[in-house]
Amino acid sequence: MPSRKPKPVALWSLYPALHEDVSVLLAEDGLVFDFHENDDDNDYINEYDTNVMGRFTCRNRGCRSNGWSSRVIPITIRMYPGARYNARVYHQHCRNCDSLSKPRLTDSYAERVAYRLKKWNGIDMEPPQYNGKSKGPHEESLCEGCKNGHCIQSKRGYRG
Template sequence: MGQFTCRNDNCGTGGWSSRMVAITIRQYPGRNYNARVYHQRCQGCSPLSRPFLDGSYAERIAYRLKKWSGIEVETPFYSDESKGPHQSSLCKAGHCSQIKKEDRFL
């Protein structure tokens, strides 16, 4: 979940929020990891925009790492009240969970 701001001064959209921000988490030796956050395209003019993540970002990463390590954790609840239609075409190519696997990286 995050907020995006269009960097194009001539674009009228200004910005948008998204409840689906694609990430990749990689674990390295020594139980080190990094989490890569992917950008989204502006619906109005198409350039990529980097998200400003909400406060649940670190909590979500920690939840995934604990699950993958076999630690029992309660599934967190996140409200869907502001969830709108998802436009996979605006996600960073190949990193959208809503795109069928066979259609990725084409």
Template sequence: MTTPNLNPNPKPKPKPNNNNTSWSMHPTLHEAVSERLSDANLTLTFHATDESDTNSHEYDTNIMGRFTCHNRACSARGWTSKKVAITIRMYPGAAYNARVYHQRCRSCHRLARPVLDASYAERVAYRLKKWCGVRGLERPVFGTGLGAGGRSEAPHSSWLCEGCRAGRCGAGSGAGAGAAAVGEGVGERGRRYVGRVDEMGGMGGGVDGPGWGGEMEGPWWL
């Protein structure tokens, strides 16, 4: 006797929430990095596997990004950060990648993945050029509120930063703080988002919209 199907139209299983991971890589921004390497006649490929035991170079620094809290029960809409932790790695065979650490919402503590602006491509390209021996480079500096030594005076909530938890954030007091404090200047000089490099690797227009202002400011700094 055949058992009747009591649920002929089962609901599809929910897709995994990528926002639950503590970091991500952004291969769609490789084109933007390549464009910034072209003036030095450098061609590198994106290393899709995150490996810490086969790389030839490694550097921790900070970039800028915008976060959205996707928790519908949370009153917070999102925030911007000038201190998004990132680990840049170079591998044999002219390959590289960059691990970008996520941050937590101050209100509900849910993890959020950032939407990155042009500082990602500029920082990554600068570091790759340094490793490839390019001389006479002007280091990229972003953001406001520079204190002594080029570090930002804005408070950094380390307990909300996955880079700090991993000891990779130069804005916190973790094990990786020293590396990012030199060479590129973790403190950042404020500017408008006049066209950002988005997740599709292209240049968008302004990002003003519901809940967002035109300046790199948000409900809190991270």
């Protein structure tokens, strides 16, 4: 009987289901983009690292973690030819058991993605604001964005 290899754990995810939210914000300025689901494609025109907010739930059923919120979930936004985009959202590890978790995102995702696409298309606007402050330090050792060089917390001189 062949042995089963464990499925590789994803270090990041795309969120095509949130495209409609991004589209609504882009339409305010007359922009129309399609979601580009092939993240292996390296023919992007622009790339930008920023962060969004959300909540993680530990996937390890044996873990006692109740989950955690984060105001620093790294994302890499990419714009492709033909008015297409995507945004890679990096996962985080549970502090209690080290299991990797995918976040549930807030509206900050659509706001950040739409803002960046508008900026790349020459629309002058103020950056979206986050309300509230982080309740704890960002732990680089638990953040896949930090490990992959895409987290704003691990980059010097980040200004938003």
